Amino acid sequence: MIQCTGAPLTEPAFRERVSAMPARSGAEYVESIRKQPPRVFLGGRRIADVTAEPVFQEPIRAIAEQYDMQQDPAYRDVMTYPSPTTGEPVSTSFLVPYSREELVKKRKHFKLRADHNFGFMGRSPDFMNQFVTGWHLMADRFARAGARFGENATRYYEYVRERDLFLTHMLINPQIDRSKTSAQQEDPYFHLGRVRETADGIVVRGAKMLGTMAPITEEVAVIPFGGVAPGDDAYALAFGIPSSTPGLTFICRETVSPLPRSRFDHPLSSRFEEMDCIAVFEDVLVPWDRVMVDGSPGSAEVINTLGADYGALLNVQTSARMLSQLEFFCGLGMKVADAIGITGFLHVQEKLGEMLSQMEIARAVFYGAEAMAQRLPSGVWVPGGHGLRAFHLQTGKVYSRFVEIVQTLAAGGFFYAPSEADLQSPELRPMIDRYVRGRAGVSAEERIALFKLAWDATGEAFAQRMAQYVRFYSGDPIRLTAGFYTQYDKAPLFELVERALGRRDGVPLPITPDDPGAPIPYQPGTRGMAGTYAATSLPSSAPSRAPSTQ
């Protein structure tokens, strides 16, 4: 059996680390992944030291920059808050907001991180920091299978927070045969499942389909997404272990940013590639203190009833990223149009206006959700209304449209953008300066740089992966959108129709409440994700419009 090398979360060791590791610097992060290398394969090669591998170096640098921001006087007040355990600064992404002001602080922090990379890094550390904060907030629900599981959720959150670790997450099983449950697959361990338990923990075997950034992370968090089918208790697993755990292998996809990388030629992809990989677990022992759901009988029920009210906080992180990206695309579209003198054409103005109006709707939703913030019975503040979730469900389409508009405006201009090397050639430079320039006042070098940026964002393999990411980053948009409909509190809307039909004559017109309505669970129920939708759209009953903790 392969032992997990993760340091046990015994209290004395934990305390020692607490005092040793407030919000880290970039150098500390890099040193950590160099010292504890995960088992990574790229292009058939075993990568012994990811920090020395050119494919990973720039993304590592980008992540390290975010760690450095925590110590930068210009950002540290937004990036950090005092640890409830030690008083030392820790990342704001771990902050549990017990006031509206703390919710605002979290939002500013998420947006700052997203602006750092124009929203091209969806899985920067703050994403998983918020994710494990959600685990902590749901500790009582993990505890339904035993008090220790709830304690583990909180201690794991504190462990990650105090060590300022960088995590990846693995939710989805490999596709293999989606018409079957995990237990029904040809091999019971195609999907990651529990093999047995020992005195030390649970032994797990199988694969998880995608772990973005896994090769350059320090921990892996596993939990099923979208519900667990009946009979699949052994696959209802939630735990966190070091990425370097023996028996855990990451097989990377091909890079979407081939080497050598020139910042001029590929301003985004040269820096912000988020590597994806499949994770294979070969009889990995997960120590008991790292287990939140152990795959024993009844575990599916625990996963399926976890609830997702704290998903609203994670949605602030993902929406901040999306908004930063839409803002960037608006700037890009207008600059591209301006560089070649097409901003006077009506259809170009209409397209740019379309982008700007979509961006403004996104801004209104993003900040408006905060204005409607709600205090849950637990005392935790979350963004209010359904706007962030609705925004999330639409982002794939909006993003694709933004890409299409930038491509429509740039047209063939992408393809006469010589490289940095061409610009450096004394023989070519005069021709390039003369013929590759833009409108009066826009030099060839400026036009080329701009169009390269636009192609990097919309055309390169990097851009295609990004578009697919935006579509799927929080699950299948088709089922999630259908779930939004099935779970929506329809009664007030049906009531309008009843009034229009004259069936409420004599009943006073209700004054619209300020209350944005009962929260909708962040993801549809298991049946929805399994594709079995309600046959009717009868009004859902909404006995209480108070926020729920379920």
Ligand SMILES: Cc1cc2nc3c(=O)[nH]c(=O)nc-3n(C[C@H](O)[C@H](O)[C@H](O)COP(=O)(O)OP(=O)(O)OC[C@H]3O[C@@H](n4cnc5c(N)ncnc54)[C@H](O)[C@@H]3O)c2cc1C
């Ligand atoms: C770039 C990228 C990065 C990602 N990074 C991560 C990561 O870091 N961690 C992670 O855990 N996941 C990650 N994911 C995975 C992501 O969570 C999934 O892609 C997403 O949940 C959709 O699941 P799937 O890809 O397995 O699609 P599938 O569920 O296999 O769906 C494929 C198609 O079949 C349809 N379909 C399948 N089953 C049903 C059904 N029961 N009813 C109706 N229609 C059905 C879907 O609508 C879809 O059109 C990433 C995905 C991408 C694209």
